[in-house]
Amino acid sequence: MPQNVIIAEKLETIPIEEIRSVKGEIIISESYPSYLVDESKISGGHAEYLFFPNDENEIVSIVQKIKEEEIMITVSAARTGIVGSAVPFGGAVLSLERMDKVLGLGYDEENEKWFVRVQPSIALNEINDIVKFKKFEDNQSIPPEKKWVEKFREVPTQYYPVDPTEMTASIGGTIAANASGARSFKYGPTRSWIRRIRVILGSGEVLDIKRGEYKAVNNTFVIKTSTEDLEVKIPDYKMPRAKNAAGLISGHDVDLIDLFIGSEGLFGVISEVDVWLKDYTSQISNVAFFKEESDAIDFVIKLRDNDEAKPEFIEFFDNNALDLLRNKQKEDPKFVNMPSISKSIKTAISFDLPYSEEDLEKNFNAISKILEECNSSLEGTWSGYEERELVRFKHFRHAVPEIVNNTIAERKKNHPDIHKLGTDMSVEDAHIKEMMSFYHQTLVEEELEYVMWGHIGDNHVHVNILPRNMEELQKGKEIYKIFAEKAVSFGGSVSAEHGIGKIKHEYLKIMYGEEGIQQMRVVKMSIDPDCVFNCGNIFGREVIK
Amino acid sequence: MLEVDIDACTGCKVCERVCPFAAIIVDPETKKAKVLDNCTLCGTCVNACKFDALSIERKAVSEEELLLYKDVFVWGEWERKEDKITTKNVVFELLGKGRELADKLGESLAVVLAGKDIDHLTEELFHYGADKVYLCKHELLEQYSTDGYATVISSVIAAEKPSVVLYGATPNGRDLAPRIAGRLALGLTADCTGLDIDESRQLIQTRPAFGGNIMASIYSPYTRPQMSSVRPNVFPKPKPDTAKQGVLEEFDVKLSPINIRTKIIEEIISKDEGVKIEEANILVSAGRGIGLKENLGLIYEMAEELDATVAGSRALIDLGWLPHPQQVGQSGKTVAPNLYFALGISGAIQHLVGMTSSDTIIAINKDPDAPIFKIADFGIVGDIFEIIPEFIKLLRMRKQSDL
Amino acid sequence: MKIVVLVKQVPEADKVAVDPETGTLIREGVASILNPYCEYALDEAVRLKESYTEKDIEVVAISMGPPQTKSALLRCLELGADKAYLLSDRKFAGSDVWATSTALKEGVSKLEPDFDLILTGKQAIDGDTAQVPAETAEQLGIPQITYGIEVKIDNKRIEVKRETDEGYQILSTRLPALVTMSKGSNIRRIPSMKQVLDSRRKPLDVVSADDLELDENKVGLKASPTQVSRVFAPPTKVGGDVIDGSDPKIAAQKLLEYLVNNKYLKDV
The missing domain is CATH 3.30.465.10 (Uridine Diphospho-n-acetylenolpyruvylglucosamine Reductase; domain 3)
Structure with missing residues (x-):
């Protein structure tokens, strides 16, 4: 058989009544609201059915029943996604939570x-x-x-x-x-x-x-x-x-x-x-600090290219992100659980290295050299390799997005429709400096509150805009689009890791044009002609059958 | 034997002044310390000597000598509550167990009671089972001090030769017991959860080891007395017998300010009495499963409806969400309420050792394999944030229908 | 001035588990760490070194344990100790409180006889007995203050803020003395990469029983007055009913019924 042909297997079905399920939009929205949201926090999710299958046979039985009713299925598991892919807009939710072995x-x-x-x-x-x-x-x-x-x-x-x-x-x-x-x-x-x-x-x-x-x-x-x-x-x-x-x-x-x-x-x-x-290789987590962001980016580029110390990842925190941490530290030191960071520091770079006693000296000397070339030094850095220290560094890296989310939640109390604008764009290596200055320049000009943090090793820094009112939200959305266009022009992606889900399809167009999207629709309709699965994802909710 | 290093001795007479038994003097002729026959090897002078001139070489005790040690002693720790001095609960718990041990040995049970204004405590100690109270009164014992109490109690032990001494594993008990063990070169088994006498009249001390994962039975075959400490709430408090009387023996205490090297400069009693989880009838205890600090609100709400006290597992204390006195478990407190709710607590062994003696344990946890369910009397596999609000609703409905 | 910090290496406690079938400890994947309270003690020593610069304080970390305890001492060196000793010898195996404190006493008095202050953690998280520090102080014939949270040095005396059940005490004692720490600064220190690198060049000596002129009758199992006669699995309590709580209303109702049936709540 040609290598592009695959044969689908048929499975036994079981009576639908034997499968644990909940029926009714009102019951689901009142008693099972957590199945209607994910970490995107987009609102308006609703569903008529909620199923909890235990195995493939039960899934197959559900799919057939749903097809008969001509409604769609939204697949759901941990609901940790941040683009709304698991949020249902009608139809059935297929929660796989029992299939976790x-x-x-x-x-x-x-x-x-x-x-x-x-x-x-x-x-x-x-x-x-x-x-x-x-x-x-x-x-x-x-x-x-x-x-x-x-x-x-x-x-x-x-x-x-x-x-x-x-x-x-x-x-x-x-x-x-x-x-x-x-x-x-x-x-x-x-x-x-x-x-x-x-x-x-x-x-x-x-x-x-x-x-x-x-x-x-x-x-x-x-x-x-x-x-x-x-x-x-x-x-x-x-x-x-x-x-x-x-x-x-x-x-x-x-x-x-x-x-x-x-x-x-x-x-x-x-x-x-x-x-x-x-x-599994042991790791040593480190954070280095810089008084100028340009030094930090130079450090990233040199670290990426050096032949001695090979980092596992390189993460970036701009001065605004560090300010969030500094403020949080004053009010709840345990939340950040790290020593305080001096005001003179403008940028922090976090990177893990493979840890072994034999290579420690060689690796650290290499890092020391690069740091000094970039107006910083090993002194005043943070370093840890015990399991619990690794956990602590990890917690530190995640603290910024958490504070951002809490801040937005607080602002929602006054402006219920406000949400965070989080970019997820990457660019090619050669354009990282230009892209970073473009971000700062634009946001400062527009006087928006923002933080920048994330995966600078992959030229993939998240810009989080924190609107203080609806007007700023609107302004932020426009800027978002400008950023997307810029990223694409720098050979990058409008979504480097979060995906498109139900909220980012307009930016996908910037990348692939209407024609590209049409090609995706064709694939969708050829594999799922009855449009059973997750129809709002990638294309937005207005999919044409 | 108490040895004097003649070269090091300066004849300063500190040893003479601190010896509880007047058993060491500075010879007026040689100007050097000299040990008399009535020395009990209590070790007070060794600690007091600033010139390292005194040392005790303790020899293994022969079997015949071991037999000379008789009676079970309990350290009578007291506390000051609103200017009233009362015996700590753990002492009564130890008297209950001590009575059992003394009866098995056919020996008597005594309390060593040290302090200043403490006469009024003795009656109650008899009611709880003591046959005898050694009353050690002194101005300098008005407040607990490591040196003062270690000196007095070591002296009583050295003089009276009990076979067993029990301490409450309270902050002061943990400060004192090792000091005495060090001075008299004795074994000490801390935090025992079981005490018994075996057929060869040895004290068998059982305690959790490796964080409670296994139990170890420990004994001290060659030294006397055998010493153990026991945490509060491990043994039940016996019923007092108000008719029971006992013998009161005043033990002559010789103590001088130079014995006590540590001085209290200031005492700050926090106004806030603090939450006493060890005294609560109902405990609502939360663990990592509550996720966010804000969610503690729900736990407090439930506790209020049940008139219960809130406690937590180590995770919450480490995060700083609850203060340390509210921690249940090996590195916190041992509790034994009538009713214990474990909410979002998976049940690590270190937690379990602190609460298994609760009468009834209720557990709610998402994970059906959580070890807490193995010891819970009633368990619910589910989301505490869905179930507790419903439960609170039910409790409130009952209250309303009650009115 | 010289501060000796006595430290212990412990398994990261909440990860130790028992194989439910064999009843043996599962040690695989359980990391060993510097006992947190010992880290508080070291933290306090380094803080004192930093705040009393005129005293030119030297911080020496000492531990007793198997060879792998070196990693805990390495952490002490990273965090600011100037040198470290590991008392390690098969002869130390099986030491109880008495024998451990004997070895520590000999270690301190032979290796650093001119010490002024000993700091230790209030207890180790693996045993939680809190007995070794006090017994070591007794053997050294020096005063002790337990449950300290802050130390101040004043000439030949120290002032220690101590946690009590009721609040705090400020105690004063003369040096040399031993203080056990129950708290340190709120946030654990993090060494810099420079400190990590430098720590590899600081002295870390392994000391045997012979080096301390200790024979088997003085340390280890033979010298321990307490002996383990038997180890056994803890008695297992049989759990009661476990119900499915996926319907919260029903679960709450059943919980209420259970409490009423068992007379914790009265019937209405």
Whole structure:
């Protein structure tokens, strides 16, 4: 069979009454409101059904029932997404929360990597807890006769290296979003770590897609279901070279699994996943401080290019972000849980390095040299490598967005419609300095309150605009668009990691034009012709059948 | 043997002044310290000597000598509450257990009571089971001091030779007991949760080890007395017998200001009496599962409806959301209320050791595998933020229908 | 002036777990850390060193434990200790409170006989017994103040703010003395990369029982007056009913019924 053809499996169904569910828009909105929102905090979510399937057969049974009723399904797990992908606007919510188990462990001899098989709703930190502490049962080997679990106990500690900041996110959700985070600087996004997925389609049949088994031929795949052959044409628009999570993948020899990863649930429900693992390497977390932002950016560029000390990630905090921390420290020192940062510091750069006693001196001397070239030094930096210190540094890195969210929540009390404007744009390496000064210049000119922080290693710094009133919100939205255009002109993405969801489709247009979006629609309609799944995502809520 | 290093001794007479038994003097001729026959090896002088001229070489005690040690002692710790001196509850709890041990040994039970205005405490100690009270009164014992109390109690022990001495593992108990153990070269088992006498008349002291993951039985075969400390609320308080009488023996205390090297300069009693979780009948205890500090509001609301006291697991104290005196668990307090609500507490062993003696434990937790359910009398797998508001509603409805 | 800080390495307590089937401790993945209260003590020592510059304070960290305890001492050096000793010897194994404090006493008095102040944590989070510091002070024949939260040095005396059940006390005693710390500054220190780098060049000596002229009859299991006769799994209480709380109304109702049936709430 050609390598672009995949056959869908049919599964047994069970009577719908046997599946735990809640029916009725009012009951759901009153008693289960948490299923109607995610971390985007967009309002107006509503649903007529809420299902809690336990396995693939139950999902298939639900899909068939929903198809009969001609309504749509919104797939939901941890709801940690921030673009509203899990927020339903009518139809049914399929909450996968009961499918949160580890199914097994195996060794991928072809790729020379361990992998763990899990259900879609398991949280990333749960996967790592089980993997790091080797909490597997002997009967969980894949396949059983290989006794991988026993062998696994002898190998060095392994882990799943994708860290999209929010570690309570579900694996399924992070696959749908192709989540990344700071560490994608070294390890790449979710896509690089997914070995295999199972996806239930709108036909109620399931695809078992293993990386490397299905490749596009002439930009085309064929999915054979029991009733028809679905012909899928992969888009051919040019994707940015910078970090990107906006829209569907394009290209010539795309692997089928990569079409599904990052598709924001447009094609089906992920029901099972194999993720690859890697050797756990000890880390040493550091924060360096600068009196000028330009010195900090120079440091980032030199750090990125140096051959001695290879950072795991590089994170940026501008002076406004540091001010937020400084103010918070005065009122609640435990919240930040770090020593106070002097007013003379304008920028902080946080970076992790691999930690070993043998390399410590070499690495630190290399960093010392770069710091001195950039008008800073090892003195006054922060450094820690014990497990609890790593947790502490991590908490520090996350404190800024948390304070921003709290500030916005406070402002909502007076202006209920106010929300944070958080950009998620990347640019190519060569343009990072220009982009940073463009951000500052524009925002200062417009007199908006803002902070900048994030993944500068990938030229992917988040700008958070904190509007104080509705007028500023409006102004911020206009500026957002200007930033998006600028980022695209610098070879970047309008959404480097959060995805498009239900709130960023207008910026997607800036990247790919109406034509590109039309190509995505074609893919959507060829795999999910009845428009069963997550229809508002990527395209906005006005999808044409 | 108490040894005098003649070269180091300056003849300053501090030892003579501090010895509770007048058993060391400075020889008027040699101008050096000289040990008399009535020395009990209590160690007071060794501590007081500024020139390191005194030392005690303690030899292993022979089996025959071990048999000479008799009776169970309890340190009679008291506290001052609104200018009234009362015996600490833990002393009564220890008397209950001490009575049991003394009966098994066929020996008597005594309290060593040190202080200044403490005569009024003795009666009650008899009611709770003491056969005898050693009353050690002195001006300098008006307030607790490590040196003053260690000196007096070491002297009583050295002179009276009990087989068992029990201390409450209170802040002062933990300050005092190791000091005495160090002075008399004795074993000391801290934070015992079980005490018993075995067939060879040894005190078997059981305590949690490795953070409560295993229990260890410990004994001290070659030294006497055998000393243990026990946390408050571990043993039940016995019923007092108001008819019971006992023997009061005043123990002559010799104490000089130079004994007490540490001086209290200032005492700050916080006005806010603080929350006493160890005395509460109902505890509503919250853990990491509550997520945000703001959510404590709900916990307080529920506690108010139940007339309960709020406590927390270590996680919340570490985060600074609750003060340390409200911490339940190994590094906090041991509690034994009638009713204990564990809300969002997974039940790490360090927490469990601090609350398992509660009469009834109710647990609500999202994680069905949380260890707390293994010990809960009634458990609910679910979201505390959904269930508690409903529960509060029900409680309020009952109150209204009551009116 | 010289401050000795006695420290202990402990497992990060809330992660120690028991295998439910075998009843053995699961140590895998459990990190060892410098006992938090010991870190407070070290923090206070470094604070004193920084605030009494005229006294030219030297901070020496001493610990007793297996060879891997070095990492806790390394952390002390990173945080500002000037040198460190690890008392490590198989002969120390099995030490109880008495034997541990004997070894520490010998360590302090032989390695740093001219010490002025000893700071320790109020207790270790793995045992929580809080007995070793006081017994060490007794063996050294020096006064002690437990549960300190702040130390001030005044010539040959110290003033210590001490936590009590009822509030605070300010105590004063002469040096040399031992103080146990129950709190430190609100935020734990973080070493700089420079301090981390420098700490690798500071002296960290391993000291054996022979170095301290201690034979087996003085330390370790043989010298311990207390002996462990038996270890066993803690008695397991059998849990009661666990109900599904996915419907909060029903769950709350059932909870109420349980409390009424068990007479914690009266029937209405």
